[in-house]
Amino acid sequence: MEHNSPSSSVIQTGSKEIDKLLTMIITSTQDALAEYKKSGAGLPSPHATEAHPLDSASDEFALKRALRILEGACETLCTTLAQPMHTILNRSMPFEAQCMRLIVENRIADLLEKFPNGLHVAEIASKTKNQMNPRKLGQVMGLLAARGCFREVSENTFTNNRLSLTLVSTNPVASMVHLCSYEIQKSINVLPEAMTDPEYAITESAEKSAYTFAVRDEGATSFYGWYQKHPELQGQFDHAMIGLSRVEGSLSIVNNYPWSDLPQGTTFCDVGSGVGTIPLALAKAHPNLRIILQDLPGAIEEAKQLWKTEFPEAIETGKVTFKAFDFFAESPMEDQDFYYMKHIMHNSPDAEAIKILKNIAAVMKPSSCVLIHEIVMMDGVRSAEDQESQATSMAKAQEPLLPNYGSGNLRHHNQNLNMLGLFNARQRTRGQFRALGESAGLELVEVLDLVEMHVLKFQKINVGA
Numbered sequence: 001m002e003h004n005s006p007s008s009s010v011i012q013t014g015s016k017e018i019d020k021l022l023t024m025i026i027t028s029t030q031d032a033l034a035e036y037k038k039s040g041a042g043l044p045s046p047h048a049t050e051a052h053p054l055d056s057a058s059d060e061f062a063l064k065r066a067l068r069i070l071e072g073a074c075e076t077l078c079t080t081l082a083q084p085m086h087t088i089l090n091r092s093m094p095f096e097a098q099c100m101r102l103i104v105e106n107r108i109a110d111l112l113e114k115f116p117n118g119l120h121v122a123e124i125a126s127k128t129k130n131q132m133n134p135r136k137l138g139q140v141m142g143l144l145a146a147r148g149c150f151r152e153v154s155e156n157t158f159t160n161n162r163l164s165l166t167l168v169s170t171n172p173v174a175s176m177v178h179l180c181s182y183e184i185q186k187s188i189n190v191l192p193e194a195m196t197d198p199e200y201a202i203t204e205s206a207e208k209s210a211y212t213f214a215v216r217d218e219g220a221t222s223f224y225g226w227y228q229k230h231p232e233l234q235g236q237f238d239h240a241m242i243g244l245s246r247v248e249g250s251l252s253i254v255n256n257y258p259w260s261d262l263p264q265g266t267t268f269c270d271v272g273s274g275v276g277t278i279p280l281a282l283a284k285a286h287p288n289l290r291i292i293l294q295d296l297p298g299a300i301e302e303a304k305q306l307w308k309t310e311f312p313e314a315i316e317t318g319k320v321t322f323k324a325f326d327f328f329a330e331s332p333m334e335d336q337d338f339y340y341m342k343h344i345m346h347n348s349p350d351a352e353a354i355k356i357l358k359n360i361a362a363v364m365k366p367s368s369c370v371l372i373h374e375i376v377m378m379d380g381v382r383s384a385e386d387q388e389s390q391a392t393s394m395a396k397a398q399e400p401l402l403p404n405y406g407s408g409n410l411r412h413h414n415q416n417l418n419m420l421g422l423f424n425a426r427q428r429t430r431g432q433f434r435a436l437g438e439s440a441g442l443e444l445v446e447v448l449d450l451v452e453m454h455v456l457k458f459q460k461i462n463v464g465a
C-alpha cells in the first residue's frame with residue numbers, strides 16, 4: 001500500500017513541512033521493507049555479492065512507488081536543511097559518471113569477481129590495459145566507494161558489492177551506463193554551445209541536435225547515422241537498450257496486459273524493435289502471438305542473432321519474422337493487430353514522430369492499435385486538472401513533494417535531457433502524446449500505468465463511428 005498521505009504523523013519537530021517529509025520517509029521505507037519481506041529473501045546487505053530476487057524483478061510496482069516518494073522526500077529534506085551553496089556545488093560535479101565509465105571499459109568489476117576478499121589498487125592497476133597508475137585509480141574507486149559502489153575493505157583494497165556488480169560487463173545495465181557516460185555525454189557536454197549556436201539554436205530538426213553539433217567533424221548527421229558508420233558498436237548499443245528496459249521495468253508489460261485473452265495468431269509488430277527484448281519475452285509467455293521485428297538493417301541482424309540463441313523454435317516455426325526498414329520512409333507490415341513502439345517517439349521531434357505515426361496509420365486495419373511504451377512526463381505544477389489525473393492514475397505527489405515527485409522521478413527528467421541532447425526531441429506528457437496521435441489520425445483510447453513507464457493505446461480516429 002502506498003502511504004502518500006502524511007496526515008497521521010506523530011512526528012513533531014516544530015516544522016509542519018519537516019514533519020510531513022519525515023513521515024513520508026518512514027512510511028515509504030516501511031512500504032519498501034514490506035516488499036523485501038514478501039519476497040521471502042529478506043533485506044539485502046549493501047555488501048551483498050549475491051543477487052537478490054528483487055534486483056531484476058520487473059513487476060515491482062510497490063517498490064518503485066515507495067522509492068519515488070522516499071527519494072523525493074529525502075532530497076527535499078536535505079535541500080531544506082543544507083546551505084544552498086552546498087547543494088548547488090555538489091550538483092555541478094557529476095564526476096561519478098566518468099569514474100563508472102573507466103570501471104566498465106577496464107572491466108574492473110569483472111576482475112574483482114575473482115577476488116571476493118578484495119584486491120589492492122596496485123594489483124588492480126597492474127592488470128589493466130597499459131597499466132594504470134594505482135594512486136589515480138585509488139582516487140577514482142574512492143569516490144565510487146564513498147557512494148556505496150565497491151567496498152573498501154582495508155586501505156586501498158576494494159571488493160565488489162551490490163552496486164558495483166551492476167558494472168560487470170555481461171550486465172546490460174553496464175552497457176547503458178557506458179552509453180550514458182560516453183556517447184550521450186558528448187551531447188550534454190556541448191548543450192550550452194549548441195543551444196546558442198546561430199545554426200543550431202532555434203531549429204528542432206534532429207539533424208541539428210547537440211549530439212550532431214558534437215560530432216560535426218565525423219560526418220554523421222544523426223545519432224543513429226553515427227551507429228550506421230560504426231557497425232562494430234551496434235551490439236553494445238543494443239545491449240544497453242536491454243539494460244535500460246530492465247531498469248525501467250519494461251518487461252512488466254508481459255504480465256500486465258491481457259495478452260492471453262487474444263486469439264491465436266494475433267500479430268504484434270515491433271516498430272524500431274532493436275533486438276526485440278519485449279517481444280522475445282512476450283513470445284515465450286504468450287504463444288498465441290505472432291511477432292514481426294522491424295528496424296534498420298544493423299539492428300535486425302543483431303536481433304536475428306539474439307533470437308537464434310534465445311528462442312530458435314520461434315524462428316523455425318515462423319512465430320517471429322524480421323524485416324529491415326526505415327520508419328521515416330516506409331510503412332511497416334500492413335494489417336497487424338498491434339504496432340508496438342518502445343523508446344521510439346521520444347527519439348523524434350514532433351514533425352518526425354508524426355511522420356512515423358502516419359506511416360503506421362496508413363497500413364492499419366480498423367481493429368489495429370498502436371501501443372506506445374514510454375515515460376509519460378508529469379506536470380511540475382498543481383492545476384485544476386489534478387482531480388482528473390487522480391482518477392486516471394497519474395496521481396501527483398502530496399505536498400510538500402513537488403507534484404511530479406521531483407528527484408523521485410529524476411530519471412524522467414534526465415531522459416528528457418538525453419532526448420534533447422541527442423535528437424532535439426523530448427519525453428512527452430499525456431496531453432502531448434494525445435496531440436501527437438491526433439496529428440496522425442489516431443485517438444488515445446487507454447493508458448496503462450506501469451509506474452516508471454506507461455503504455456498509451458491509440459486507435460484510428462472514427463473507427464466504428
Ligand SMILES: C[S@@+](CC[C@H](N)C(=O)[O-])C[C@H]1O[C@@H](n2cnc3c(N)ncnc32)[C@H](O)[C@@H]1O
Binds near residue numbers: 325
Ligand atoms: C532507443 S532504440 C529502442 C529499441 C527498442 N524499441 C527498445 O526499446 O529496446 C531506437 C531504435 O530505433 C531504431 N531506428 C532508428 N532510426 C530508425 C529508422 N529510420 N528506421 C527504423 N528503425 C530506426 C534504432 O535502430 C533503434 O533500435
